[in-house]
Amino acid sequence: MTAGTIDGTAVSRKLLAETAERAAAFTEKAGRAPCLATVLVGHDPASETYVKMKRNRSRKNGITSRAVELPETTTTDELVAVITELSNDPEVDGILLQHPVPAQIDERAAFEAIAPGKDVDGVTMYSFAAMAFDLPGFHSCTPGGIMRLLDAYDVELSGKHAVVVGRSPILGKPVGMLLLNRHATVTYCHSRTTDLADQVGRADVVVAAVGKPELIKGEWLKPGAVVIDAGYNPGNVGDVEQSVAAERASLITPVPGGVGPMTIAVLLEQTVSAAEATI
Incomplete structure (x- = not known):
């Protein structure tokens, strides 16, 4: 027996096409595109590559990307303040904090600063509880x-x-x-x-x-x-x-x-879902 291949590239392509249609419909109705804010602390090369890829994919599918880049020396309090500001910004629909963060930062505290309705990466305790209880929320x-x-x-x-x-x-x-x-x-x-x-x-x-x-x-x-x-x-x-x-x-x-291809497709789909919940 030879295994069949689960083609994540093909499945993600279909999901992204559906997401782009929803993003366009939201943009027409709301007068602005869905917005994903990406927060990158420091200059880890792999993280920089991942964030750039996510921004490019966002743009190709009708989602605005707001890039927030912070220095390697950022403290937990400074990062929490930035994320809290994004959480309170009505023009931002989703927030992605790129992992890993520098060692001096309490990553869990930073994650928990993300408003549940904008946790499109599914990293907060709220989102985990929603998954565990099979309740509405972001995966x-x-x-x-x-x-x-x-x-x-x-x-x-x-x-x-x-x-x-x-x-x-x-x-x-x-x-x-x-x-x-x-x-x-x-x-x-x-x-x-x-x-x-x-x-x-x-x-x-x-x-x-x-x-x-x-x-x-x-x-x-x-x-x-x-x-x-x-x-x-x-x-x-x-x-x-x-x-x-x-x-x-x-x-x-x-x-x-x-x-791999499914991870970013779900991120963008959940960003559009977060935007749709605002209207």
Whole structure:
């Protein structure tokens, strides 16, 4: 058996086209385009590249991007003040604080300064609680994108065993909540899991989100499992041993071109949703 490919590029293209139509409709009705404010602290090259890409993608889909760039020496109080000002600005619909921030900043305090209605990246405690309780709110973008991919490929989740490898607050933990809300039985694994191979081997759906290249071996997989590789490591390597996994899985996301394109597509879609809520 050779796994089918879950094409995140194609799915994201469709979502972005729908988002652009909604952005145009909002612009016509409101007299302004939806606005995403991006906040970048310091000069991390990867972060600068990501933010630039998000701004370009915003512009191509009818969303205004407001860039806020702060020096490496910014304090927590200074960053919180900037984010609070953006939260109170009626011309800003969504706020994205690029991760990671410099070590002297309390990142959680900065995230919590984002107004819930503008948390289009799904990073606040409010958004996590909304995900956990299956209430209206913004999803963390990568988990939200993963769910869109599973839906696009008609992956049945109810009653299935999903194993999430990773427990980060913006990927592993929230994707587990979203899967649980779809009636999957969810097991979280992490760096202290002693029987990782056995846990993965029982999974109908595997979500790898740990940030360690090829940690998940293909031979561990149950034949026919669906594999979502949310890892991205140097050299275009994911968290799953793709070559072997593709021989056992029924569906698998490639790296790159799987989960990655969905993250920004969900970010922009949620920005438009935030804008629409203002009129």
